[in-house]
Amino acid sequence: MTLDPRNIIDWPGGDNSSDTVISGLHFNITTLEHWNYTLFSNGTLSNGTKCYLTFEPFAPALIFPNGTFINATKCWHPVHPIGARAGTGLGFAVAFGLSLVLTLVALNKHGKLHLPSEKRFHPIGRRWQWYWAIFTCATALISLFTNIDVDRYYLPEIPIVLTSFFWYLMQIGAVACTWEAVRHWGSWMERQFIDPDPFRLREEGRRYWVEFFLPLVAYLFMWLNFFIVVPRSWGRIEHQRYPEQTLTDAKPTATDNRFKSAPFFLFATWVLIVFSLWHSIRHYCPRNRGIINRTIGLIKFTPTRFMLIIPLCFIVPLFQAMVAWNFDWSPLNVKGNPAAIYPGGYAPALLIIIIQGIYGLLSPNEDRELIRQRRERGQTLDAELGIQRKPAWWRRVHDTANPNETMRDKIMRNVREIGGGSATTRNVKEAINTRAAESTTSPRSSPTSPTEDMEMVSIPSPQHVVGVTGPIAPGDFASARQTAGRYVGVMTPGAASRQAELMMDGPPPSPPSPTLMRQPPPPYTDRPAVVGERPPVVGEQGRNHSTASSASPSINSPPVQVRSMLDV
Structure with missing residues (x-):
């Protein structure tokens, strides 16, 4: 003291x-x-x-x-009752508390993802405006609750410092919330603009770099406001214990050059907010020609909430500059006028948060809105192509499968839906019998060459049946073979035995000869085989040492014509 x-x-x-x-x-x-x-x-x-x-x-x-x-009582003790400043502050604290609940509901609604995250549009980008709104409500609540002890303390101490400190933080939060709302609206417009065509707006050029550097400059100005106001000695603000001390210590400190220059950085941020809104309307909304038409278009395409919160955001740096020149209206003044402190210092930030919260409740989630737009575009394209889509409940009603159903049951169910069954199987049987009969009565068959024609009879197999939609039993093919054999037996004598021979898997195995088992394997020959040459006989030498000349089969015989790799 x-x-x-x-x-x-x-x-x-x-x-x-x-x-x-x-x-x-x-x-x-x-x-x-x-x-x-x-x-x-x-x-x-x-x-x-x-x-x-x-x-x-x-x-x-x-x-x-x-x-x-x-039994002594210290001077920094709440001995006075709640005054006008503290009572009004309690009312604003309740309003900010309700706004905080509204903001949390909006954050929960708009922060959820219903589509995969995109590299170009990060999920945190849509949440920043709600994060800053929460920050603004939190700092306002601390400032207003500590403001109660400003009235109750007999001598001012730490409560006036806490009130002033968090009030300046609340001002920065209100401006940042407005900035993020406008910036994200432009990002949302860009996302809707490129969703039908991702290559419509490339990530380069003047538009891209303006949108890249604009947030950096805006946050730079807000950081400068924080750096000039907050990191300083706040002890002299407490020196308001009697009028002379207030005039000599508190007032000069609250109206020094640092407090007077800080509002201009917030005003620069407000200018960037307006520029960002104009930039988004210029690139993502229909263009107008002429100064008058452009002005009308700027007002027409500006969302209603921006027409409310941008002027309220302008009041924030304006009032901060006013209290830097007029100490009687300043929240740093213990005896400050509540009629000026709350309407100019707290009401703009509160209204910005309330407007943002109402917008969050009334507007849909951006991912859901994008899904709706995609569905509408799909319906428009289907209508142009004449495609009639079945409703979503159709699949749920008709595609309800038994959990115990096997894959075979599913295939059989699909076959029945297509139209398979006994009728289809009967048609396949008739086709097999007809084909077998036609093969036996073909003009190529003659009594003189029964075996040759019989070998050319084509008996279809399950792998060669095309278009069969129903199950075919193996007995169907056996009956077809029997039918074909009867036809051949009647028209060609001796064909029955030939057919039985063809139906066999192969000749019965015969025991090996003891003579062949005792003979050694043929000797190894290193001479390449010649086409048409007799293979060596068992017992002959593998190398011919004769000097007699003979006609080579490769010279006297006609050249071999290779028709395919199978002939080599």
Whole structure:
């Protein structure tokens, strides 16, 4: 506590020169002066470190020789009732609390993802406006609740500093919330613009780089406002314990050059907000020609909430500049005018949060809105192509499968739906019998060559039947073979035995000859085989050492014509 000689008063008289009476109680002056206590005109007793109230019912009862008071009340104690400033602050605190709940609901609604995350549009981009709204509500609540003790404390101390500190943070949060709302609206317009054609707007050019650097510059200005206002000594703001101290310490500190220059950075951010809105309308909305038409188009395509929150955002730096020149309207003033502090200092931020919360409740989730737009585009294309889509419930009604159904059952069910069954199987049987009969009565068959024609009879197999939609039993092919054999047996004598021979898998195996088992394998020959040459006989030498000349089959015989790789 700063000691001002102009507020020091003499000790009241007592029973003797070393006795004084304070609030009807006797104290030893020698002990008080030994511990450097001084009596002030505002009813406090202080030595620069400790301060006690001297009026009833807070006056101390006794002081010990070691300087300890009994039943004393410190000067920084809430002894006053709630005043106009604290009462109004409670009402605003309730409003900000409800706005915080509204903001959390909006964040939960708009922060959910219903589509895969895209690299170009990060999910956090849509949430930043709600994060800043939560930050604004939180700082406003702290400022307003600590504002209660500004009225109740007998001498101002830490509550006035906390109130002022978080009030400036609330101002930055309100401007940042407005900036993120406008910036994300432009990003949302871009997303709707390129969703039908992802290559319509490339990530390059003047438009892209403006949108890239604009947030960096905006946050730079907001950071400069924070850097100029917050990191400083706030102790002199507490020096408002009597009028002279307020004029000499608190007022010059609250209206210095740093507080006066800080609002201009918030105003620069507000200008960038307006520029960002104009930039988004220019690139993502229909263009107009002429200054008048462009102005009309700017107003026409601006969302309603921006027409409300952008002017409210302008009040934030404006009021911050006003309190830097007029200390009577400043929240830093303990005796400040509540009629100016709350409408200009807290109401704009509160209205911005409320408008944002109402918008969050009324507007749909962006992913769901994008899905709806895609569905509408699909329906339009289907109508142009003449495609009739079945409703979603159709598949749920008709595609309800048994959980115990096997793959064979599913295939059979699909076959029955297509039209298979006994009728289809009967047609396949008739086709097999007809084909077998036609093969036996073909003009190529003659009594002179029965075996040759019989070998050419084609008996279809399950792999060669094309278009069969129903199950075919193996007995169908056996019956077809029997039918073909009967036809051949009637028309060609001796064909029955030939057919039985063809139906066999192969000749019965015969035991190997003992003579062949005793003979060694043929010798190895390193001479390449010649086409048409006799293979070596068992027992002959593999190499011919004869010098007799003979006609080579490869010279005298006609050249071999290779028709395919199978002939080689």
